[in-house]
Amino acid sequence: MTRIFGISGSLRRASFNTGLLRAAADLAPEGVEIEVRSIAGVPIYDGDMEAEHGLPAAVVALQEGLAAADALLLVTPEYNNGIPGAFKNAIDWMSRPPAGRDLFRGKPVAIIGASPGNFGTTLAQTHWLPVIRTLGMEPWFGGRLMVSRARDVFDEAGTLTDPATRERLAEFLQGYARFLRRPLD
Numbered sequence: 530m531t532r533i534f535g536i537s538g539s540l541r542r543a544s545f546n547t548g549l550l551r552a553a554a555d556l557a558p559e560g561v562e563i564e565v566r567s568i569a570g571v572p573i574y575d576g577d578m579e580a581e582h583g584l585p586a587a588v589v590a591l592q593e594g595l596a597a598a599d600a601l602l603l604v605t606p607e608y609n610n611g612i613p614g615a616f617k618n619a620i621d622w623m624s625r626p627p628a629g630r631d632l633f634r635g636k637p638v639a640i641i642g643a644s645p646g647n648f649g650t651t652l653a654q655t656h657w658l659p660v661i662r663t664l665g666m667e668p669w670f671g672g673r674l675m676v677s678r679a680r681d682v683f684d685e686a687g688t689l690t691d692p693a694t695r696e697r698l699a700e701f702l703q704g705y706a707r708f709l710r711r712p713l714d
């Protein structure tokens with residue numbers, strides 16, 4: 530079983546991005562399990578808090594989940610043409626020792642996202658690139674999924690209902706799964 534650790538970068542109840550991640554878990558190819566995780570409960574990074582109390586429980590739980598997985602799937606909203614601060618903040622916390630950077634180094638990662646606008650998180654996805662490079666991750670660039678005009682393809686609860694978008698997501702996941710199963714030398 531290939532395990533993909535999926536994190537949605539939105540805290541909103543009816544989030545399109547959390548809905549996209551739930552749909553990814555539903556549509557995971559045979560032999561692949563996608564975990565649906567959230568950044569809820571992660572406080573704003575504060576070096577004094579870290580020095581005095583160590584890593585918050587929500588951060589340790591995310592670190593443990595990623596450590597146990599074969600790969601990461603970032604499901605990113607876009608705010609002001611970039612990564613939402615809360616999502617970047619969660620990854621910043623996760624990169625802290627003792628587990629920290631070693632968790633990310635060499636781990637495969639793919640990025641998808643959804644927005645109500647016309648460009649479907651193109652710029653937020655691009656904004657992640659220096660972050661995953663700095664963390665030493667192994668990005669999969671073999672497919673792209675930017676879900677635009679999200680109000681037309683998700684229902685009010687944030688469930689991805691549009692068959693064509695579900696098909697694009699399934700194809701994306703099949704490509705990522707093929708990459709993850711490639712023979713390593």
Ligand code: FNR
Pocket residue numbers: 539540541543544545546547606607608609610611643644645646647648649650
């Ligand atoms: C947005 N939104 C947005 N959308 C987009 O496509 N490009 C952008 O630059 C922005 N900027 C932006 C800034 C701020 C502060 C907010 C709150 C929102 C809209 C955003 O895509 C929309 O709120 C989505 O619904 C967020 O994703 P979730 O929460 O549905 O997953």
